[in-house]
Amino acid sequence: MTAEPTAEDTDLxxxxxxxxxxxxxxxxxxxxxxxxxxxxxxxxALANIALDLLGHARTLLAYSGTLDGTGRGEDELAYHRTERxxxxxLLMELVPGDFAVTIARxxxxxxxxxxxxxxxxxxxDATLAAFGARASREVEYHQMHADQWTVRLxxxxxxxxxxxxxxLDLVWPYAAExxxxxxxxxxxxxxxxxxxxxxxxxxxxxxVAAVLDEARLTLPKPAWQATGGRDGLHTEAFAPLFAEFRSxxxxxxxxxx
Amino acid sequence: xxxxxxRPRSDLFIxxxxxTAAVLDEGVVDGVEQLNAHFEALLAxxxxxEPRDWMPDGYRRMLVRQVSQHAHSEIIGMQxxxxxxxxxxxxxxxxxxxxxxxxxxxxxxxxxxAAETLGVSRADLLDALHSGHQRYAATFNHPALTWADTGxxxxxxxxxxxxxxxxxxxxxxxxxxxxxxxxxQEEAFHVRQGYDVLWSLCQGTPEQKEMAQxxxxxxxxxxxxxxxxxxxxxxxxxxxxxxxMGAAVSQRSMAWGIKRHTNDELRQRFVDNVVxxxxxxxxxxxxxxxxxxxxxxxxDFSPIDWQLFRGALGDGSQCARQRLAHRVAAHEDxxxxxxxxxxxxxxxxxxxxxxxxxxxxxxxxx
Ligand SMILES: [Fe+2]
Ligand SMILES: [Fe+2]
Ligand SMILES: [Fe+2]
Numbered sequence: 269m270t271a272e273p274t275a276e277d278t279d280l281x282x283x284x285x286x287x288x289x290x291x292x293x294x295x296x297x298x299x300x301x302x303x304x305x306x307x308x309x310x311x312x313a314l315a316n317i318a319l320d321l322l323g324h325a326r327t328l329l330a331y332s333g334t335l336d337g338t339g340r341g342e343d344e345l346a347y348h349r350t351e352r353x354x355x356x357x358l359l360m361e362l363v364p365g366d367f368a369v370t371i372a373r374x375x376x377x378x379x380x381x382x383x384x385x386x387x388x389x390x391x392x393d394a395t396l397a398a399f400g401a402r403a404s405r406e407v408e409y410h411q412m413h414a415d416q417w418t419v420r421l422x423x424x425x426x427x428x429x430x431x432x433x434x435x436l437d438l439v440w441p442y443a444a445e446x447x448x449x450x451x452x453x454x455x456x457x458x459x460x461x462x463x464x465x466x467x468x469x470x471x472x473x474x475x476v477a478a479v480l481d482e483a484r485l486t487l488p489k490p491a492w493q494a495t496g497g498r499d500g501l502h503t504e505a506f507a508p509l510f511a512e513f514r515s516x517x518x519x520x521x522x523x524x525x
Numbered sequence: 526x527x528x529x530x531x532r533p534r535s536d537l538f539i540x541x542x543x544x545t546a547a548v549l550d551e552g553v554v555d556g557v558e559q560l561n562a563h564f565e566a567l568l569a570x571x572x573x574x575e576p577r578d579w580m581p582d583g584y585r586r587m588l589v590r591q592v593s594q595h596a597h598s599e600i601i602g603m604q605x606x607x608x609x610x611x612x613x614x615x616x617x618x619x620x621x622x623x624x625x626x627x628x629x630x631x632x633x634x635x636x637x638x639a640a641e642t643l644g645v646s647r648a649d650l651l652d653a654l655h656s657g658h659q660r661y662a663a664t665f666n667h668p669a670l671t672w673a674d675t676g677x678x679x680x681x682x683x684x685x686x687x688x689x690x691x692x693x694x695x696x697x698x699x700x701x702x703x704x705x706x707x708x709x710q711e712e713a714f715h716v717r718q719g720y721d722v723l724w725s726l727c728q729g730t731p732e733q734k735e736m737a738q739x740x741x742x743x744x745x746x747x748x749x750x751x752x753x754x755x756x757x758x759x760x761x762x763x764x765x766x767x768x769x770m771g772a773a774v775s776q777r778s779m780a781w782g783i784k785r786h787t788n789d790e791l792r793q794r795f796v797d798n799v800v801x802x803x804x805x806x807x808x809x810x811x812x813x814x815x816x817x818x819x820x821x822x823x824x825d826f827s828p829i830d831w832q833l834f835r836g837a838l839g840d841g842s843q844c845a846r847q848r849l850a851h852r853v854a855a856h857e858d859x860x861x862x863x864x865x866x867x868x869x870x871x872x873x874x875x876x877x878x879x880x881x882x883x884x885x886x887x888x889x890x891x
Contacts, residue, residue, distance in 0.1 A: 303603050322620050366858070421865050524726075
């Protein structure tokens with residue numbers, strides 16, 4: 269039996285689970301796009317980004333399972349929870365419409381995650397600090413990829429510009445949830461183990477505004493804000509995503525993979 | 526190296542059918558004969574032909590056909606496994622499969638680049654694929670029905686690809702040979718991964734093992750028949766006439782140093798590789814004729830005759846249509862993106878981006 273985790277470990281387990289679920293669900297959305305991209309280069313790029321995100325999810329989920337005292341491994345956590353136990357932000361499960369929506373989401377998440385992982389390099393938790401150092405460098409490429417596409421589509425043709433703006437408008441209401449604060453992140457932030465994402469918001473806004481400016485696109489001013497993912501309150505798109513994700517594993521109980 | 530051979534450059538001559546056939550001027554014919562002699566001398570010296578070297582039309586055509594078909598196969602081949610990316614039963618397997626499908630996209634890119642050195646464009650080759658004018662390995666016209674299929678595909682079809690491609694690392698056309706050297710190492714890795722997927726299933730529950738065996742049953746023939754092309758020797762299962770026809774094509778290709786072995790030789794090599802692996806894994810290959818032949822020093826197997834080959838093609842099947850439709854849909858859905866890329870690149874080239882103001886519709890404000 270594992271020892272009872274401390275209150276701080278329980279907090280950290282939940283925090284890390286949120287971040288791991290974000291990466292896992294976004295990875296799942298990208299997986300579905302491979303072989304459907306506008307160019308072969310892009311099939312390759314999306315697979316590459318999905319693979320990085322999967323790596324992040326695996327590290328974070330495994331760490332969460334250690335911290336919470338259950339000893340659950342990455343697969344146990346990824347495949348054997350219920351929908352309501354997933355902590356990902358709603359942005360990740362958003363059904364991708366066209367390529368512009370995919371890029372808009374990547375833009376939001378890549379800047380956010382790069383800022384977050386860099387900030388976590390200074391975490392007093394050694395595991396999280398090491399993860400932050402590795403992951404922040406990987407998502408630099410994701411950010412560059414999203415920035416370049418945003419500019420290309422924003423400045424390409426009238427159609428690409430219209431679609432890119434529509435993609436941003438669709439995605440933007442989901443950005444705020446990434447920066448939400450609650451008692452849990454405040455406690456961890458005060459302890460120096462984690463970073464309250466609200467502290468990254470201003471820098472994030474400055475960065476994406478600069479990209480949109482270069483792309484000659486308009487920064488959306490959303491009329492509403494999505495929320496609920498951190499409490500496991502997802503959209504209706506989540507259950508089918510999760511059902512597909514775990515379908516094989518559920519069909520073969522007790523299987524070895 | 527054979528430094529003594531002068532290398533006439535293709536760009537100094539109009540080398541495509543246009544001029545050589547149409548202009549029957551004595552001098553030109555002499556010139557072509559001389560060029561051909563140089564070309565043959567390069568081949569005889571074991572040198573690689575490079576894009577700027579003169580080459581006969583037939584050689585160029587055979588290469589364009591083979592390299593583009595190969596590129597298309599990499600791209601279409603992403604589909605059967607790619608459809609399981611969202612359903613991989615463990616995160617470790619999901620990562621391996623993502624890496625594999627990513628590799629296959631890379632292979633497609635290297636090969637399209639190699640084809641482009643022959644004076645064709647990727648856009649035109651893709652159009653030819655989409656319109657059905659160019660083909661891809663018919664192996665991929667078979668459906669990937671279960672998770673175990675991802676293992677069987679990687680083990681058997683990538684395994685067949687390795688056997689085919691190892692000699693192509695020394696094929697006579699330089700850019701193709703170099704592309705194949707990069708591809709081959711990764712393919713060998715895919716084979717091991719595929720074996721490992723099936724091996725794990727065979728270690729698992731009876732239901733998992735059944736899934737593995739079923740996938741092997743369905744992918745054996747597409748791999749052994751289709752990955753190597755039709756029979757081209759009498760021993761391999763062709764009748765005298767078709768063997769002679771197949772052999773003629775193979776011989777032309779071999780004389781030019783594009784191919785190094787007959788289809789049937791490579792097929793035998795594949796069977797010899799795979800049979801012991803299947804035994805170790807504990808799956809049965811669905812060919813009762815497979816047995817070790819002491820005299821030949823090879824495994825016997827049912828000859829892949831033309832009837833079997835045609836039956837395995839799956840031309841016009843639901844799955845064949847779906848593969849092409851999937852590819853065409855992705856291409857058409859992405860048209861606006863590629864147009865944007867071109868438009869932006871053109872703006873950059875004109876150096877006008879900083880100075881031009883666009884209105885809300887993206888039109889230039891004059
Ligand atoms: Fe990467
Ligand atoms: Fe490949
Ligand atoms: Fe492969």
